[in-house]
Structures are given as C-alpha cells and as structure tokens.
Amino acid sequence: DQQVKQNSPSLSVQEGRISILNCDYTNSMFDYFLWYKKYPAEGPTFLISISSIKDKNEDGRFTVFLNKSAKHLSLHIVPSQPGDSAVYFCAASRNTGNQFYFGTGTSLTVIP
Amino acid sequence: DVKVTQSSRYLVKRTGEKVFLECVQDMDHENMFWYRQDPGLGLRLIYFSYDVKMKEKGDIPEGYSVSREKKERFSLILESASTNQTSMYLCASSSLERGGRVEQYFGPGTRLTVT
Numbered sequence: 001d002q003q004v005k006q007n008s009p010s011l012s013v014q015e016g017r018i019s020i021l022n023c024d025y026t027n028s029m030f031d032y033f034l035w036y037k038k039y040p041a042e043g044p045t046f047l048i049s050i051s052s053i054k055d056k057n058e059d060g061r062f063t064v065f066l067n068k069s070a071k072h073l074s075l076h077i078v079p080s081q082p083g084d085s086a087v088y089f090c091a092a093s094r095n096t097g098n099q100f101y102f103g104t105g106t107s108l109t110v111i112p
Numbered sequence: 113d114v115k116v117t118q119s120s121r122y123l124v125k126r127t128g129e130k131v132f133l134e135c136v137q138d139m140d141h142e143n144m145f146w147y148r149q150d151p152g153l154g155l156r157l158i159y160f161s162y163d164v165k166m167k168e169k170g171d172i173p174e175g176y177s178v179s180r181e182k183k184e185r186f187s188l189i190l191e192s193a194s195t196n197q198t199s200m201y202l203c204a205s206s207s208l209e210r211g212g213r214v215e216q217y218f219g220p221g222t223r224l225t226v227t
Contacts (some may be wrong), residue, residue, distance in 0.1 A: 006154075009152075032213075032214045034214070034216065036218075040222055041121075041200075041221070041223065043116075043202050043204075043218035043220045043221045044155075044202070044217050044218045044220060045218070046215070046216065046217060046218075049213070049214070049215075051213070061177075089154065089155065091216075093214050093216075098142075098143040098160060098162045098206065098208075099160075100145070100206070100216055101154040102147075102154050102156075103154055104152065104153060104154035105154050
C-alpha cells in the first residue's frame with residue numbers, strides 16, 4: 001500500500017515561473033519529510049526537508065510547505081530554471097532515520 | 113560532504129549468474145539501504161541495515177540477500193540473476209542527527225542489465 005503518493009507523473013513550466021510539486025501521505029506518524037531531485041542515470045540528490053513541527057522551510061529558490069491536517073506537502077521552485085528539469089521524489093520518515101517511504105516521482109520540465 | 117559510492121555504474125550479467133553490488137559510505141552512518149528504481153514505480157526498498165551484521169527486509173526482498181560486515185560497507189547479492197532484476201539499483205545511507213533532523217544520501221546508482 002503506497003503510503004506516500006505523487007499523483008502528477010509530469011509537470012511542464014515556463015522558465016521564470018513557479019513550479020509546484022505535490023505530495024500526499026497517509027500515515028500520520030510520519031514526522032520528517034524530504035524532497036529529492038534525480039537526473040537520468042544518477043542517484044537522487046537531497047534537496048530540502050521539513051520536520052513535522054514546522055509548516056514551511058525555505059532554502060534559496062526552494063520552499064517546502066507542510067499541511068499536516070491535510071497530510072499534504074508541496075515543493076515550490078521560484079523562479080524555475082531549465083536546469084531544474086528532473087524527476088522529483090518526495091519521501092517521508094518516522095523520526096528514526098531508518099525507514100523512508102518514497103512517492104513515485106514527478107517529472108518536471110522547465111521550458112526555456 | 114557525504115559520499116556514498118557504488119562499485120559499478122553499469123553492469124551486464126547473464127541469467128543465473130551470481131551478482132554482487134557493493135556500496136561504501138564515508139560518513140559513519142548507522143543505516144544503509146538498497147533500493148531499486150523502475151519506471152512508474154518509484155524507489156522500492158529491497159533491504160536495509162541499521163547496524164553491522166543487522167538487516168531487515170524491505171518491500172521486495174525476494175531474490176536478493178545482503179551483507180554488512182563493516183559499518184561503512186553494505187553489499188547486495190543477487191543469488192541467481194533473472195531478467196526481471198534488470199533495473200537501476202541505488203544504495204543510500206542515513207543518520208538521525210541532533211535535533212531530530214534526518215538525512216539520507218544516495219550513491220550514483222548501478223544500472224544492471226540481465227540478459
């Protein structure tokens with residue numbers, strides 16, 4: 001049973017605009033959430049994370065929002081750049097660091 | 113910087129062969145993982161290890177085994193490779209940092225083709 005879901009397999013955005021990637025989860029015991037970026041033929045690269053005690057975390061052009069009541073998180077990229085074109089995975093973890101649950105990924109294309 | 117390295121980027125093996133995939137991390141992380149990534153299925157956990165000589169099955173352990181004799185090294189073994197094990201294999205390590213921050217880092221992946 002998929003505990004973390006990314007319902008949009010793909011997303012296209014114009015360069016300079018905002019990209020919003022969404023992720024839903026079912027397990028209310030998750031207390032840490034992570035976003036990864038993956039280029040073809042490479043391993044995922046950690047991007048940004050958020051603890052369940054927060055509702056927002058920002059790092060440069062990347063902001064993650066967490067809505068615990070809706071069991072929903074989103075990654076905002078502003079402004080989007082062509083180099084952001086990649087597959088983005090969200091993941092959830094309980095605060096033990098030894099169990100991670102991944103979504104199926106969203107392929108982002110930023111059009112120049 | 114955390115470094116997770118994998119022994120091969122690309123590997124081609126024949127059906128029935130025994131295959132070893134090696135992973136080494138240099139950050140003294142307690143936890144190590146093996147995932148496989150297939151189109152449309154995301155990352156699926158094969159096995160993980162939370163300590164030397166300790167291992168736990170993930171979601172898809174069938175046809176695989178693992179070995180962790182040293183903290184920095186985690187090996188994935190395909191006892192008898194089959195064509196449905198053609199995939200991208202990803203190793204990762206993680207730790208629980210002070211303040212509850214969780215970090216997980218991945219290796220570059222091994223693209224395994226079984227013919």
